Amino acid sequence: MKTTAMSEKDVKQKVSYKGMRFLALVLTILMLFSVTACAPNGEKPPAPSESKKSDVKNDQPDETKKKTPDVDQDDVLKKILLAAPGAKLDGVKYDDISASCRAALWGFADKTSRLALGDDADKNALYSPISLYYPLAMLEAGSAGTTREGLRDLLCLSDQDISAELRKLYSLMTKEDKDSIEQIANSAWLSNNYKDDLRQEWLDQLSNDYYASAFAVDFTDTVTSEQMNTWVKKATRDKIDPKFEPDYFDPLVMFVLINTLYYKASWRTSFDEKLNTEDTFHTPTGDVKVTFMNGGSSDAMHVEGDRWRAAQLNLTSGFVRFVLPDSGVTPEMLLEDESFLQDLRNSTWQPCELAITVPKFTYRSSINLLEALEPISVITLLQTDPDFSGLLKEESDADPYVSKIDQQSFIAFEEGGIEAAAMTLVEVSDECAMMPIEIKLDRPFIYVIEDDAGAPLFVGIVRNPQTSRSLE
Numbered sequence: 001m002k003t004t005a006m007s008e009k010d011v012k013q014k015v016s017y018k019g020m021r022f023l024a025l026v027l028t029i030l031m032l033f034s035v036t037a038c039a040p041n042g043e044k045p046p047a048p049s050e051s052k053k054s055d056v057k058n059d060q061p062d063e064t065k066k067k068t069p070d071v072d073q074d075d076v077l078k079k080i081l082l083a084a085p086g087a088k089l090d091g092v093k094y095d096d097i098s099a100s101c102r103a104a105l106w107g108f109a110d111k112t113s114r115l116a117l118g119d120d121a122d123k124n125a126l127y128s129p130i131s132l133y134y135p136l137a138m139l140e141a142g143s144a145g146t147t148r149e150g151l152r153d154l155l156c157l158s159d160q161d162i163s164a165e166l167r168k169l170y171s172l173m174t175k176e177d178k179d180s181i182e183q184i185a186n187s188a189w190l191s192n193n194y195k196d197d198l199r200q201e202w203l204d205q206l207s208n209d210y211y212a213s214a215f216a217v218d219f220t221d222t223v224t225s226e227q228m229n230t231w232v233k234k235a236t237r238d239k240i241d242p243k244f245e246p247d248y249f250d251p252l253v254m255f256v257l258i259n260t261l262y263y264k265a266s267w268r269t270s271f272d273e274k275l276n277t278e279d280t281f282h283t284p285t286g287d288v289k290v291t292f293m294n295g296g297s298s299d300a301m302h303v304e305g306d307r308w309r310a311a312q313l314n315l316t317s318g319f320v321r322f323v324l325p326d327s328g329v330t331p332e333m334l335l336e337d338e339s340f341l342q343d344l345r346n347s348t349w350q351p352c353e354l355a356i357t358v359p360k361f362t363y364r365s366s367i368n369l370l371e372a373l374e375p376i377s378v379i380t381l382l383q384t385d386p387d388f389s390g391l392l393k394e395e396s397d398a399d400p401y402v403s404k405i406d407q408q409s410f411i412a413f414e415e416g417g418i419e420a421a422a423m424t425l426v427e428v429s430d431e432c433a434m435m436p437i438e439i440k441l442d443r444p445f446i447y448v449i450e451d452d453a454g455a456p457l458f459v460g461i462v463r464n465p466q467t468s469r470s471l472e
Contacts, residue, residue, distance in 0.1 A: 077215065077227060082190065083203060085211035092171040101165040106342045107156030108133055114335035116372050121284035126365035126409040128261055128422035134186060135257040135426040137162050138210050139402070142202045142391025150381040163209040170211055180265040180317035185235045186212035187258045189228060191219055194254040194430065197396035219249040232423050235260035239410040239421035250403045250429040257426040265315040266417035271295040273415045281359055291360045293415055300354035303347045308334055310344065311354055315418065322358065362412040369405040403429040
């Protein structure tokens with residue numbers, strides 16, 4: 001369908017979605033990260049149409065094809081490179097991704113998004129389900145027993161060969177042309193103290209199925225932190241600088257898995273900056289004045305559900321769905337429905353002419369995902385005697401557990417388009433059973449002294465350490 005830019009008069013006349021100013025930003029951004037490379041019904045997104053050039057920073061380079069989809073390594077990283085990623089699959093089409101794979105990805109998004117996004121009324125939230133999915137799938141490939149069963153349940157898998165599916169998806173998520181960029185990348189950073197404990201078969205799978213570069217490093221060295229920071233910054237086009245330092249990592253860290261995602265796309269029909277207005281956004285804690293972008297599209301889609309309505313705008317790569325809860329309903333309330341995102345995606349969307357008002361914004365987010373996902377027993381699954389024997393050599397004495405899962409992200413909505421990035425880190429350390437237990441004796445306590453013979457020598461109570469009584 002032909003796409004046309006709208007004049008100021010046209011914008012004022014369009015009233016299809018007059019209430020769109022109170023936008024559920026959380027859901028909007030979630031759609032962006034989850035929809036990319038997964039078009040509905042396995043169809044390829046429509047080809048780009050004529051639109052104004054995006055004013056999102058950083059020029060978009062001409063189309064470039066790479067046989068190896070990984071981030072280019074500088075000379076320093078090449079010296080510690082243990083394994084380069086395999087060659088990207090050629091000729092993969094959107095309908096090569098199975099319906100069961102997409103169902104698993106969206107089921108995972110439904111299961112984790114509400115918890116990851118939180119409910120802090122004073123903060124915007126941003127979460128990338130796919131950026132977490134890849135490193136967890138890499139862990140699943142090295143797990144066994146009930147841990148593997150638990151990870152497959154978390155990843156919403158039944159009998160799918162998820163590594164083969166994600167290998168194809170990776171190819172579709174590695175593209176670059178003059179109108180859009182999508183770049184996913186994986187890396188594995190192996191401690192010099194533990195690299196010989198890891199199965200070569202698992203490392204080969206990371207390289208071949210997940211296109212992960214593998215590096216041998218000393219996590220106590222500031223050089224390693226700098227190298228990891230540089231890799232992430234390069235993979236996200238400088239949108240994320242994790243600022244790792246040696247003390248960030250566990251003293252017994254075995255390896256770290258990192259996934260990065262960079263996305264940049266123009267609106268099919270750009271917003272005209274001349275039509276921007278200053279108006280009121282109704283936050284949960286009070287009204288604020290913000291800059292709104294005003295525009296419209298003749299090839300938009302819309303749908304209405306129970307307690308919400310939504311509109312879809314096309315981008316040069318994928319699309320974004322805006323979900324506006326009814327008055328008195330919050331985004332968090334909608335996400336409590338465990339199938340909300342899947343139901344939204346599978347709704348019967350209708351074409352429409354759309355007038356829309358959306359705030360212009362940029363922000364960053366940081367999430368401790370181990371802590372955020374605790375209500376669905378992720379900590380128990382990955383820290384309480386987990387079985388990662390599939391990634392260890394038989395002779396290894398290591399006892400791996402997941403000590404950290406962190407995600408950082410960035411988003412910018414501007415007149416010309418959207419730019420976004422995410423980085424997810426999964427840290428695996430040794431000796432789960434030896435994790436320190438902290439006790440601070442800062443209130444009255446009992447102490448008992450026993451000798452080697454088993455005699456109860458003393459029993460005491462300390463009620464005030466500053467009080468002493470002289471011996472008479």
